[in-house]
Amino acid sequence: MRYPDIPLPPVAGGFILSRQLNRDEPWLAVSHFDPQNYHDALFDAWGIPLPPRLQQVVSKRRAEYLASRYLVRSVMAELGIADFILTNAPDRSPCWPAGVQASLSHSNDLVVLTVSRQPYALGVDVEQVMSERTAEEMADMLMNQQEQQRLQTLPMRFSAAATLLFSLKESLYKALWPRLHQPMEFHQAELVSVDTAQQRAILRLTQPFRADYPAGTLLHAEYLWHENRVITRIVHRHESG
Missing domain, CATH: 3.90.470 (Ribosomal Protein L22; Chain A)
Structure with missing residues (x-):
């Protein structure tokens, strides 16, 4: 992107x-x-x-x-x-x-x-990088223990990594809403991997949403940094009508 x-x-x-x-x-x-x-x-x-x-x-x-x-x-x-x-x-x-x-x-x-x-599921989000204090306060609501450990290995401040994760999950919610028309909680999807060189990430659904979005569905994301913001995007091709 x-x-x-x-x-x-x-x-x-x-x-x-x-x-x-x-x-x-x-x-x-x-x-x-x-x-x-x-x-x-x-x-x-x-x-x-x-x-x-x-x-x-x-x-x-x-x-x-x-x-x-x-x-x-x-x-x-x-x-x-x-x-x-x-x-x-x-x-x-x-x-x-x-x-x-x-x-x-x-x-x-x-x-x-x-x-x-x-025929994509499209979701885009832009976020200002949150403060370190906000990132720490949001951690339990936003991520599981494995995600937190994964973010801590990234070559960026934890606040930037938490902002990236928040934005990725917002993009996922926006991408799936036109098909699902139901709210999603942050823990209903988890971060699987982040490629900081290519600025790509993979998210996985942790629970099923309709027959065409079973638990374990992988959704590919891309992101870019601009000034003190991150822009994230989910582009997922529907497998069925």
Whole structure:
């Protein structure tokens, strides 16, 4: 997985700072934005509806929503789907166009999107590296003893390794949700291996989820570091319909 390097057209006004795309399959796109330059009038100016549930939330949340929807619309246009507006189902999951698999994440001033027309289970996540204290406090909830031992052998701070694991499991949850429509706990998947040279990892389900996701199913992931963040992605081809 490469960090996107193809620039999309610039956006005037200072809110969207940059948008970049990587057309390697599956596509990966990122958008940097400046929350300080956000204002509500941009929703009307860009023709993106502001949902009623977001009208009373803090402006930072509205800025994240607008930046993510703007990136989605831009990338869908690159796929030949014009004027697409991403909405949410009652369970808050995104409603993608027919025949399109995608996943979306954001962290502070960065939005990340992955998209494909192939029959993949796709999940993407971006996380700011957590503090050492947070990593230690989350360890029991996030990982089993074998995973903790595995993370401690990696050539990185434990906080970075724990953030990587957290993000990998978030990507896994997002990848499987469109098929399973059920929540997952952190311990229902475990980290099997991490290849830091290739920036790849393998996760294994520790319990069955439907007939097509039995316990022991291996899911392959990739990741990359950008500044003080990690971006992770699960790309899993469905074996059945």
